[in-house]
Amino acid sequence: MSRNASSDRVAIRSKVAAKYDKTAETEVLTWFEKLIDVKLEPGTHKLEKQLRNGQHLVQLAQKIQSDTLNCPEKARKMVLKFNTDNMPFKQMENIQTFLAFCENYGVPKMGIFHPKDLYEGRNLSQVLSCIQQLGSECQRNGFSGPCIGPKPLEKNIREFSEEKLRAGNAIIGMQAGSHKGASQSGMHTGARLIVDSRTEVQKDSAATSSSTKSTIENGDADEKKPKPMKKPSATVNKDNLNGDEKVDENGKVDDTNDNRDNGDDDNERKKTEMEQESENSEDEENEDMQKDKDEEIEIKQTKEFVYDESKPADEKIKERTWRKNK
Numbered sequence: 001m002s003r004n005a006s007s008d009r010v011a012i013r014s015k016v017a018a019k020y021d022k023t024a025e026t027e028v029l030t031w032f033e034k035l036i037d038v039k040l041e042p043g044t045h046k047l048e049k050q051l052r053n054g055q056h057l058v059q060l061a062q063k064i065q066s067d068t069l070n071c072p073e074k075a076r077k078m079v080l081k082f083n084t085d086n087m088p089f090k091q092m093e094n095i096q097t098f099l100a101f102c103e104n105y106g107v108p109k110m111g112i113f114h115p116k117d118l119y120e121g122r123n124l125s126q127v128l129s130c131i132q133q134l135g136s137e138c139q140r141n142g143f144s145g146p147c148i149g150p151k152p153l154e155k156n157i158r159e160f161s162e163e164k165l166r167a168g169n170a171i172i173g174m175q176a177g178s179h180k181g182a183s184q185s186g187m188h189t190g191a192r193l194i195v196d197s198r199t200e201v202q203k204d205s206a207a208t209s210s211s212t213k214s215t216i217e218n219g220d221a222d223e224k225k226p227k228p229m230k231k232p233s234a235t236v237n238k239d240n241l242n243g244d245e246k247v248d249e250n251g252k253v254d255d256t257n258d259n260r261d262n263g264d265d266d267n268e269r270k271k272t273e274m275e276q277e278s279e280n281s282e283d284e285e286n287e288d289m290q291k292d293k294d295e296e297i298e299i300k301q302t303k304e305f306v307y308d309e310s311k312p313a314d315e316k317i318k319e320r321t322w323r324k325n326k
Contacts, residue, residue: 019125020044028131031148032056035063048121054094058082061101064134069142074104092119102130106137 025047029040036059040050051057062080065071078101083090095115102112111133117123135148 016123016125017044021125021128024125024128024132027148028128031131031135031146032060034146036060044121044124048118048124051127052119053086053091054098054118055082055084057098058094060131061098063145064105064138064143065101067144068138069144071141072105075101075106078104088119095119102134105134106141107133 022042025042029042029047032038032040036056038056038059040047040056058080059082065075065078065080068075078097080097080101082094082097085091092115095118099112099115103109107130111130113123113126113130118127132149136150136152138145138147139149140152140154
């Protein structure tokens, strides 16, 4: 574990050392030389030893505080003094006073380095960038001496007249969905039709079954209708008559008694036919009801999961199986 930790530290230090910029180093060293007349030697280790006590940093802050015309109130009210002792905590105090001045002077918190970055030499590139950002804030606050760092961003406020603002309201941008009178008013995608294949198949099957049932019922009804019986011819020859039969003046047989007997037979036959039709219709209705129930059960069973009871009861977990009744 110790070897891995040491290797990680070496890798991190190499990455931080790769960020070290020589041009930024020369710029910072020349700035120190011009402001406080201190000539610092280049190099990471030499720069760390020269700035480690924090005295040169506080001297730089004192020079900036005195020569800034528009110095912020917090930075102007600070009492900048440095300790000359070689005690570690005294040197750390000097670094802390310099960082507090940078923050009050306008340097953002993201640009300020940690005291250990300088005192232990962890990240000297961050130290150089902090000093450069202090130089850019000097440009903004009106420092009379030489400045370093990038040029600070300034507000670019623009004022327009009411006529220009009104003219801008009449302009239609491309993002508004219209250009030179063209619009999308007549365009529409329409509603999306979602079809469930299972329900459509079931509807089709139900429609076909109902149509077949209706045709079968109509055919059965036609077959069950009693066919009209042909009446015998009323005029007969006298030679063909029996002894009991009589003939009218018009040559017709007087069959009043026979008609009465035939009428009774017809009534009985009609009653039996009606009873048979009612029984057949009840049977057909029962069959239709049973078929509808069977279809509902099939649909429900295809949509539901049921437990498989075929396995022994010793198993604690019952598996679900998909049951289809054909």
